[in-house]
Amino acid sequence: MEGDLANIVSVFADAGVETILIGGLAGQAHGASRLTQDVDFIYSRRAANIERLATALAPHHPYLRGAPPGLPFRFDRATIERGLNFTLTTSLGDVDLLGEMLGGGNYEQVIPHTVMLSVFGRALRVLDLPALIRAKRAAGRPRTSKPSLSSRLCWPNESARSPSAGLLNAWRARRESPGGLDDREDPRGFSRDPRPQEKINPRSRLLARRGSPPRRFRELRLPRRPTHQAAPITCFKPKTHRAIHPATPPTPSRDPLAAPHPRKLLNLPAPR
Amino acid sequence: MPDETDDASVLRRFGLEPDPVIEAYKRDVDRTLLRQNLMRTPAERWETLARAARLAAEIRRAGVSRRGG
Numbered sequence: 001m002e003g004d005l006a007n008i009v010s011v012f013a014d015a016g017v018e019t020i021l022i023g024g025l026a027g028q029a030h031g032a033s034r035l036t037q038d039v040d041f042i043y044s045r046r047a048a049n050i051e052r053l054a055t056a057l058a059p060h061h062p063y064l065r066g067a068p069p070g071l072p073f074r075f076d077r078a079t080i081e082r083g084l085n086f087t088l089t090t091s092l093g094d095v096d097l098l099g100e101m102l103g104g105g106n107y108e109q110v111i112p113h114t115v116m117l118s119v120f121g122r123a124l125r126v127l128d129l130p131a132l133i134r135a136k137r138a139a140g141r142p143r144t145s146k147p148s149l150s151s152r153l154c155w156p157n158e159s160a161r162s163p164s165a166g167l168l169n170a171w172r173a174r175r176e177s178p179g180g181l182d183d184r185e186d187p188r189g190f191s192r193d194p195r196p197q198e199k200i201n202p203r204s205r206l207l208a209r210r211g212s213p214p215r216r217f218r219e220l221r222l223p224r225r226p227t228h229q230a231a232p233i234t235c236f237k238p239k240t241h242r243a244i245h246p247a248t249p250p251t252p253s254r255d256p257l258a259a260p261h262p263r264k265l266l267n268l269p270a271p272r
Numbered sequence: 273m274p275d276e277t278d279d280a281s282v283l284r285r286f287g288l289e290p291d292p293v294i295e296a297y298k299r300d301v302d303r304t305l306l307r308q309n310l311m312r313t314p315a316e317r318w319e320t321l322a323r324a325a326r327l328a329a330e331i332r333r334a335g336v337s338r339r340g341g
Contacts, residue, residue, distance in 0.1 A: 005320075006327040021331070028328045029335035037324045038305055066304030087304055093323060094305060117334035124334070139300070 005093030006120060008039055013122035015056035018044040020114055021126045022101060022135065029117055030129045038087075038094035044107040045099050050080045053097070060090040103138025104131055 012019050021029070023040030043053055054076045062075040065087045073079075075088065084099035104110045104127070113131035117124050127135070279298070280290045309317055 004326070005323040006330060009327070025328060025331050028332045029338075031332070031335065035321075035325060035328055037309075037320060038302070039327070066307050087302070089308055093320065094308060115338065117331065117338055119330055119334045124331075126331075126335075 008092050009119050017052045018049045026127045029126045040096040042098050060092050062088045062090045065089040103135040
């Protein structure tokens with residue numbers, strides 16, 4: 001279909017252009033929810049690939065995005081070889097073609113950090129999650145880098161599923177003290193005991209040891225994943241998890257006076 | 273002579289002082305996308321968004337499929 005951004009994948013795949021999907025759409029592949037309107041690719045700077053890239057995009061009228069109309073711009077082999085990164089608008093949509101990526105390098109350097117996906121029946125090489133996070137941090141954008149609040153909510157980091165340092169130190173101190181924590185206990189709230197355990201907030205477990213009452217809510221937990229799988233990217237505020245409690249159903253009235261008399265139910269006459 | 277394409281110069285021409293916070297964030301925003309969108313009609317913007325969403329949905333599906341979800 002002409003004019004469909006989704007077609008860009010098949011255009012490159014059919015022409016044999018060596019590209020790697022990066023940027024916001026690569027984030028989508030790993031579960032991010034931020035929607036971008038352009039597609040970002042790293043392309044190989046080998047001469048044969050540059051030729052294929054120019055040939056593949058030529059029917060789709062590539063033009064410099066943001067440039068005034070009427071410039072004598074031609075996206076051909078010579079132009080690509082003279083330049084490096086191109087932000088283009090095409091009849092398919094907006095496409096960014098990068099020769100090098102900040103925090104990743106060029107195509108050949110990025111290739112070990114990619115995964116293959118099947119998109120619209122075509123094989124598409126996509127930047128993997130750790131490399132994507134590294135690239136976002138290297139870019140240092142306030143909206144996606146680690147120090148910003150939004151990135152903590154939208155991008156997983158290594159400590160997201162591990163206990164905080166303070167909690168871990170408190171747990172170690174309790175464990176080493178006489179009469180401290182049991183070996184089976186874990187600061188994350190997991191237990192080696194195969195029997196199902198009540199899942200409560202790990203902090204409240206420590207507080208309970210200290211004599212404070214535990215919190216009354218149960219923590220909404222995601223199932224544990226094997227360590228080789230990346231954590232899903234969640235965009236929920238932490239308090240949202242805590243706000244989701246199973247609603248207590250209303251208890252039916254036990255007042256015997258409120259129930260109708262059996263005679264009424266059986267439609268019997270009143271006793272004389 | 274001030275550069276007419278400089279955003280700060282354009283703002284000052286209209287009597288507006290550039291906001292330092294906006295200027296700091298502007299560095300990381302691809303404004304060519306914004307300008308390209310402003311050249312389009314609202315219907316064309318909607319179509320562009322729908323196409324991008326279609327591709328994003330397919331890529332998201334492929335990612336979920338690869339993770340075994």
